[in-house]
Amino acid sequence: MSDIARLAKVSKPTVSRVLNGSPLVTAETRDRVLEVARANGYAVNRNAQKLRQSRANTVTVVLDFGSHRAGAIGDPFIFELLAGVSEALSIRDQDLLLSPPGLSDARGFQDLYRARATDGFIILGQGTRHVLLTSLAKAGLPLVVWGAVDPGGPYCAVGSDNLAGGRLAGERFLARGAKRWLFVGNIDHAEIDLRFKGLQQAARDSGQDIVIDHLAIDSMAYALTFQRAADYIRDHARPDAVFAFSDTAAMAVIGAFRAAGHQTPQDYALVGYNNIPPAAHFTPGITTIEQETGIAGAILVEKLMQLIDGTRPKSVMLPTRLIVRDT
Template sequence: MGDIALLANVSKPTVSRVLNNSPLVNEETRERVLRVAREHGYAINRNAQKLRQARNDTVAVVLDFGSHRAGRIADPFIFELLAGVSEALSVRNQDLLLSPPSLTDVQSHLDLISSRVADGFIFLGQGVREPMLRDLARAGAAFVVWGGVDPKEPYCSVGSDNRLGGQLAGELFVKRQAKRWLYVGNIAHSEIRMRYDGLCEVAATHGDVHVAHLDVEQMAYASTYQSMVAWLQKNPPPDAVFAFSDTAAIAIVAAFREFGLEAPTDYALCGYNNIPPAADFTPALTTIEQETHLAGAILVEKLMQILEGGKPKSSLLPTRLIVRQT
């Protein structure tokens, strides 16, 4: 920077102001400094620059690798969320760091903050990490979570009304006059459990309805398909199925076809998330919509509030049933 100042015949602080786009420098001086910097291949070392700031303007996004086989995440819903977070961070001139799967315990997260790699975290999905998230909140780390919203938890979360989503699916099945319901999903996950609870609440008000549960440990198409086929080989087919995601619902359609069963003729089917392919799939999926386009902006806004010393409350996003062919 000193060399650029000498060559441009300005002070070193002026070079710093120009390179940081300060309005205190006139246009002629700005152009001269930038021309000299370009001619000599000079650029700011952003990592070094961040060491002089209170924050480094980087947010770590943590995916739920543990819930996907061998760390492979392929659900379009996750990438819609990630895109929304990325866009919201870019508006605020924040960098996004995609955290590695090895980041699993409280200390590894705290180390990332103390080493000034990131200012805070956005967790896309609680998975089965709730105990770790509670401990991380008690340790004072700055983070927000996309997932099941529970007022009893000590951290800020954003998500759809998962219990209401389950109730909406149940009410749809009642209208369909279905009696043998099947819920597909790993209820060790907070948000997936809430959907199951909502479904069961509706079933409980109708004494002739029975709800079975198929646990799918890995949240992926292949594992859902295999689990559904194995279940159908041992059990009579249900007349209504509520899947934890639209990707799972698509896998369920394929599994039922192995037994000559089609939705909606032989069973009603409801997914969750309303991913873009849901409307174009054959048959078009009935699903519970989460307004993902709002989620990224809200998650980033709440994390920024925490970083600035605020204590934002958790938020429930609008949740509605989208009725299509299944």
Template sequence: MDDIARLAKVSKPTVSRALSGSHLVSETTRARVLEVARAQGYAVNRNAQKLRQARSGTIAVILDFGSHRGGRIGDPFMFELLAGVSEALSVRNQDILLSPPGLVDAQSCADLIASRGADGLIFLGQGNQETMLTELVRADIPFVVWGAVSKNNTYCAVGSDNALGGRLAGKHFVGRGTRRWLFVGNIEHEEILLRYEGLVAVARETNNGIEVCTLSAVDMSYAGVCSVAAEWISSNEAPDAVFAFSDTAAMAVISVFRDAGLVAPRDYALVGYNNIPPAAHFTPAITTIEQETHLAGSILVEKLMQRIDGANPKSAMLQTRIIIRES
């Protein structure tokens, strides 16, 4: 930096300000300093620079690998969500640390923050991590979660109205005159449980002899749902309505049921969740519950930045609606 200052005929502090983008340096001076720096092959060591700053400028994003056997996350919805978070972080000039290895409990997350590996955490999916999330609250670790929004949350969560999503699916099935409903999903996950409860509530309110069965999909991947759906349909009476926890799961059900001679919407009505782009182009086009994924990323990042700044942001529930298609 001393050499750059001498060659550019400015002070060392001016070089530092020019390279960091400070508004205290004129554009003319900044351009001259950058030109000299490039000519001399000088580059700022960002990791060393962060050690002198109050924050690391990095946010850790943790995917719910635990819900996908063998680390297989193939649901387009998750990557749409991740893309939104990444874009929102780039606008704020923040680096993204994607699913750092070893973050298996609250202590490892706290160690990452304490070592300045990241300023905060964004969890994309609650999974069955409620105990760890509660411990992070007690440890005062800045984080936000994409998942179920509940009055019982002790942390900031952003998500759709999952119970309403279940009710919308149930009302759709009632309108179709169906009575044997199948819910596909792992209700040990809070988000999925709320969807199931919304569906069951409509069945009870209708009081029309509706039976609701459940098919647990612990492995939430396409292949995992195919496996349990094939086993289930081989030994159970066919439903006339299916509500799947995701559009990817809905696609798996359609494929397996077709092999068993059941075709939607001829033999059963089907509703998925998330409204991923392929859902509209699948055969049949999938009726689904839409989450405003395009807003989720920016809201998650905004809430986390408020938390890092010492505020206590409230959870946010996104608009939830049903998109009627062929299935």
């Protein structure tokens, strides 16, 4: 910077202000300094710059790889969330560090944070990690989670009204006159458990004689869901309504049931979850529960920035709505 200051005939602090985008420098001076810097091949070492600042200007985004077979995430919903978070971080000129190795336990998170490699964490999917996330929050690590919202919970969460989503699915089945329902999903996940509870609530409130069966899915992978659904339809009474934990799972169920000669909407009603773009173009079009992912990324980033600034942001529950299509 000393060389650039000498060549541009300004002080070294002025060069620093220019390179940091300070509004205290005139446009004429800024342009001259930048021109000299480019002409002489000068570039800011961002890692060195971060060491001099109180923040890393980096946010770590952690995906729920553990809920997918072989760590391969194939559900587009997660990437819609990730895109929203990435856009919100770019607006704030923050770097995004995506699920680095070593974040399988509390120590991995703590080491990354204490090394000043990140200012905080956005967790996309609680999965079955509630105990881990609770311990991290109690240890003072700034983190915000996409998942089930507990207003009195130990960490800030942003998520949809999963209980209401389950009720909407149940009300859809009641309107269709369905009596034998099947829920597909792993209720060890807090979000999915709330969807199941909402479905049960709708059945109870109806006062009708509704039978609800549960098909547990250990992994969110399409192939495993397809196989479990194929096994189920072979060995059990055929349902006249299916509520799947995601649209991707709904597609797997449709494929497996179709192979067994059980088709929607002729033989059963079906509701998915998330309203991913392929759901509208699948054959048949999937009736689903929509989450407001368009604003979720911005809210997750805003809540984390509030935490980093030392405030205690409240969790946010986003509304859900039923999108009716062919199934």
